[in-house]
Amino acid sequence: xxxxxxxxxxxxxxxxxxxxxxxxxxxxxxxxxxxxxxxxxxxxxxxxxxxxxxxxxxxxxxxxxxxxxxxxxxxxxxxxxxxxxxxxxxxxxxxxxxxxxxxxxxxxxxxxxxxxxxxxxxx
Numbered sequence: 001x002x003x004x005x006x007x008x009x010x011x012x013x014x015x016x017x018x019x020x021x022x023x024x025x026x027x028x029x030x031x032x033x034x035x036x037x038x039x040x041x042x043x044x045x046x047x048x049x050x051x052x053x054x055x056x057x058x059x060x061x062x063x064x065x066x067x068x069x070x071x072x073x074x075x076x077x078x079x080x081x082x083x084x085x086x087x088x089x090x091x092x093x094x095x096x097x098x099x100x101x102x103x104x105x106x107x108x109x110x111x112x113x114x115x116x117x118x119x120x121x122x123x
Contacts, residue, residue: 021043021044021045021046021098022043022044022045022053022116022117022118026117027054027115027116027117028043028115028116028117029114029115030112030113030114030115031113032111032113033111033112033113033114034109034111035059035063035103035104035105035109035110035111035112036105036109037105037106037107037108037109038104038105038106038107039104039105039109040102040103040104040105041102041103041112042100042101042102042103043100043101043114043116044098044099044100044101045098045099045100045101045116045118046097046098046099047093047096047097047098047099047118048093048096048120048121049093049094049095049096049121050092050093050121051092051093051118051119051120051121052090052091052092052093052118052119052121053067053090053091053093053099053101053116053117053118053119054089054090054115054116054117054118054119055067055087055088055089055090055091055101055114055115055116055117056086056087056088056114056115057086057087057088057103057112057113057114057115058085058086058112058113058114059084059085059086059103059110059111059112059113060085060110060111060112061085061105061106061108061109061110061111062083062084062085062106062110063083063084063085063103063104063105063106063110063112064080064081064082064083064084064103064104064106065079065080065081065084065087065101065102065103065104066079066080066081066101066102067079067091067099067100067101067102068099068100068102069097069098069099069100070097070098071097078091079091083106090119101114101116
């Protein structure tokens with residue numbers, strides 16, 4: 001797990017209140033989302049134990065990506081991808097929390113395409 005720099009820590013502390021939540025109704029598909037220089041974007045999902053979030057993204061420039069949640073005052077990042085132009089995977093929740101998928105652009109900025117889908121434990 002990456003501890004992150006001061007900018008990332010400040011961003012994570014502030015992001016929770018402005019996050020958009022993805023539900024299990026249908027996948028969320030986003031095309032050509034602009035990510036300006038050194039900015040972040042996140043989408044959040046509420047997961048129960050055994051629920052999964054499937055994700056895929058592509059970026060025009062390398063971005064830092066993580067899936068994180070807050071545990072009291074700590075930020076826990078079970079998935080971290082640094083300087084990636086693309087990634088795909090599935091994360092299964094061990095505990096009930098709000099989990100956020102977050103992208104952070106570097107100096108060049110980026111444009112991202114992504115897909116998120118929540119799968120309930122029974123599906």
